[in-house]
Amino acid sequence: MARYLITSALPYINGIKHLGNLIGSQLPSDAYARYLRAKGHEVLLICATDEHGTPAELAAAKAGKPVAEFCAEMWAVQKDIADGFAMSFDHFGRSSSDRNHKLTQHFAGRLAEAGLIEEVMEKQVYSNADGRYLPDRYIEGTCPNCGYDKARGDQCENCTKQLDPVDLIEPRSAISGSTDLELRETKHLYLRQSTMREKLETWIDGQKDWPILTTSIAKKWLNEGDGLQDRGITRDLDWGIPVKRGDRAWPGMDGKVFYVWFDAPIEYIAATAEWADASGQDDAAWERWWRTDKGAGDVHYVQFMAKDNIPFHTLSFPVTLMGSAEPWKLVDYIKGFNWLNYEGGKFSTSQGRGIFMDQALEILPSDYWRWWLLSNAPESDDANFTWESFQSGVNKDLADVLGNFVSRVTKFCRSKFGEVVPEGGTYGEMEAAVIAEIARRLEAYEARMEAIELRKATAELRAIWVAGNEYLQAAEPWSVFKTDPGRAAAIIRFALNLIRLYGVLSAPFIPVASRDILAAMHVEDAEWPEDVKTALAALPAGHTFSVPEVLFAKITDERRDELEARFAGS
RNA sequence: GGGCCUGUAGCUCAAUUGGUUAGAGCAGAGCGCUCAUAACGCUUUGGUUGGGGGUUCGAGUCCCUCCGGGCCUACCA
Numbered sequence: 001m002a003r004y005l006i007t008s009a010l011p012y013i014n015g016i017k018h019l020g021n022l023i024g025s026q027l028p029s030d031a032y033a034r035y036l037r038a039k040g041h042e043v044l045l046i047c048a049t050d051e052h053g054t055p056a057e058l059a060a061a062k063a064g065k066p067v068a069e070f071c072a073e074m075w076a077v078q079k080d081i082a083d084g085f086a087m088s089f090d091h092f093g094r095s096s097s098d099r100n101h102k103l104t105q106h107f108a109g110r111l112a113e114a115g116l117i118e119e120v121m122e123k124q125v126y127s128n129a130d131g132r133y134l135p136d137r138y139i140e141g142t143c144p145n146c147g148y149d150k151a152r153g154d155q156c157e158n159c160t161k162q163l164d165p166v167d168l169i170e171p172r173s174a175i176s177g178s179t180d181l182e183l184r185e186t187k188h189l190y191l192r193q194s195t196m197r198e199k200l201e202t203w204i205d206g207q208k209d210w211p212i213l214t215t216s217i218a219k220k221w222l223n224e225g226d227g228l229q230d231r232g233i234t235r236d237l238d239w240g241i242p243v244k245r246g247d248r249a250w251p252g253m254d255g256k257v258f259y260v261w262f263d264a265p266i267e268y269i270a271a272t273a274e275w276a277d278a279s280g281q282d283d284a285a286w287e288r289w290w291r292t293d294k295g296a297g298d299v300h301y302v303q304f305m306a307k308d309n310i311p312f313h314t315l316s317f318p319v320t321l322m323g324s325a326e327p328w329k330l331v332d333y334i335k336g337f338n339w340l341n342y343e344g345g346k347f348s349t350s351q352g353r354g355i356f357m358d359q360a361l362e363i364l365p366s367d368y369w370r371w372w373l374l375s376n377a378p379e380s381d382d383a384n385f386t387w388e389s390f391q392s393g394v395n396k397d398l399a400d401v402l403g404n405f406v407s408r409v410t411k412f413c414r415s416k417f418g419e420v421v422p423e424g425g426t427y428g429e430m431e432a433a434v435i436a437e438i439a440r441r442l443e444a445y446e447a448r449m450e451a452i453e454l455r456k457a458t459a460e461l462r463a464i465w466v467a468g469n470e471y472l473q474a475a476e477p478w479s480v481f482k483t484d485p486g487r488a489a490a491i492i493r494f495a496l497n498l499i500r501l502y503g504v505l506s507a508p509f510i511p512v513a514s515r516d517i518l519a520a521m522h523v524e525d526a527e528w529p530e531d532v533k534t535a536l537a538a539l540p541a542g543h544t545f546s547v548p549e550v551l552f553a554k555i556t557d558e559r560r561d562e563l564e565a566r567f568a569g570s
Numbered sequence: 571g572g573g574c575c576u577g578u579a580g581c582u583c584a585a586u587u588g589g590u591u592a593g594a595g596c597a598g599a600g601c602g603c604u605c606a607u608a609a610c611g612c613u614u615u616g617g618u619u620g621g622g623g624g625u626u627c628g629a630g631u632c633c634c635u636c637c638g639g640g641c642c643u644a645c646c647a
Contacts, residue, residue, distance in 0.1 A: 409606080
């Protein structure tokens with residue numbers, strides 16, 4: 001029994017996320033957490049919405065709502081959808097919470113005391129028409145390098161040259177199109193990351209088991225050019241966490257807020273505090289997960305995120321934690337994911353291309369998506385969603401292999417023995433062989449889960465399901481029944497126990513179906529098996545069950561074609 | 571431009587980190603079974619591991635080079 005703190009990257013607040021976002025962090029973190037809980041570990045799974053920044057303000061303006069109201073509504077929407085996908089978050093927080101305000105200001109104060117904050121006067125583009133400062137990305141103009149007329153202030157998408165907004169010819173606001181822009185002097189706080197470069201590198205070099213994807217991205221930032229650069233951690237915005245030094249005002253920083261990337265990871269901690277508050281616990285309850293001086297020394301902390309988030313989790317956030325000179329828990333393992341593409345291209349919000357989380361739930365139950373996404377997770381490379389692959393995965397794995405196994409066993413039993421585990425007969429070599437096979441597969445399955453190799457884990461789980469069909473085919477209870485009903489009873493008793501075991505083992509990936517399977521078997525609480533032979537004796541003769549409804553309906557070719565056309569985009 | 575990842579069967583992926591004959595699932599072919607969601611099981615077709623060169627007793631794995639795909643490059647998050 002160990003203690004695992006697990007965080008999923010925070011989904012941004014400005015809209016409903018698509019399936020690529022889902023498989024990039026939330027879904028794998030849930031499968032991992034469910035597995036560890038089932039194994040009896042103490043687990044805390046944390047997620048939250050990331051609510052600050054210019055895009056949130058613009059999305060709110062577009063919706064015609066005050067930003068605070070907009071974020072509150074979108075948080076509720078995202079929470080509902082997460083519930084719809086059976087995410088087992090212990091807490092789904094908000095980066096705009098009071099807890100995060102306090103903690104973010106606390107960290108800023110500590111960093112300032114440690115001499116890691118520098119005040120810098122800089123020039124920022126202000127748009128009079130929009131009444132706001134514009135981030136580089138929101139300034140458009142003609143590229144001085146290639147003449148492309150929709151170049152952005154940070155980079156020209158046409159020639160990929162990196163730009164500064166002042167380089168643009170005829171710059172305009174990307175929000176309003178206004179050319180009424182001016183450069184204004186404004187003061188900002190910079191986090192002196194560069195001073196901690198060596199400390200970070202030592203820390204990262206000590207992480208021998210991190211994936212290449214993770215360490216290579218981190219090392220790149222540490223060593224490229226002049227090395228790790230200092231980073232602005234404040235912005236001229238209304239919506240955000242006001243710049244304060246602990247609980248004291250910060251002279252000269254009135255009206256400014258912390259940069260979203262400074263406060264977002266701190267929300268991992270704040271959300272844990274929100275969890276304690278919501279469950280009526282005191283500060284010690286969350287501090288034992290985060291403070292190594294208050295009980296977090298034995299915590300194993302795993303972060304899930306897509307690859308674009310890695311620099312912030314390997315560099316900026318650790319600088320915040322280490323720089324505070326307080327004993328905060330640092331991440332032990334980062335699980336990074338590549339991208340999920342849609343039918344060979346990118347998911348696109350603006351073009352309506354691909355599938356969004358709310359739409360997915362309207363089409364089919366969450367387990368269908370969970371299974372396909374997790375068994376095709378972009379772990380080693382970008383992955384590709386196609387309707388054909390989705391249909392095949394759902395129909396073959398879920399309907400034919402698992403669903404049909406449950407169906408054939410329970411229906412056969414009902415017709416020959418009634419809805420009760422039959423008695424009589426004995427187990428022989430055939431059953432011993434199945435027990436050995438499943439024990440071997442289970443060991444592999446557990447090893448894959450512990451290594452967070454989810455694709456490989458699903459392959460092992462599938463093989464465990466297949467073993468049931470192989471057994472049934474070899475044992476032939478439908479033939480044996482005619483000459484030796486007692487032996488047929490033993491076979492079915494064993495097969496019904498396999499169903500119960502599948503219900504237990506499948507829960508990390510398809511929790512709803514697992515619950516349905518166990519409910520059909522009239523099992524209240526199912527523990528993860530210590531020993532396969534014992535687990536396959538859990539349902540004794542005389543135990544009743546109910547033949548379940550069809551667990552997984554197949555996706556027909558017509559349905560697939562219809563969905564494919566519907567989501568093709570404009 | 572720079573850096574990183576990647577290329578294995580028609581498709582999606584493996585290959586115990588340099589070790590016998592490169593394996594699975596899907597798709598295809600054949601056979602079997604009839605309990606079951608026309609489901610299941612068995613057998614089987616299919617690869618010069620992107621091309622070329624090198625190191626080695628031995629290379630899918632290491633090195634060089636060429637070709638293809640992808641990502642990152644710090645103010646979108």
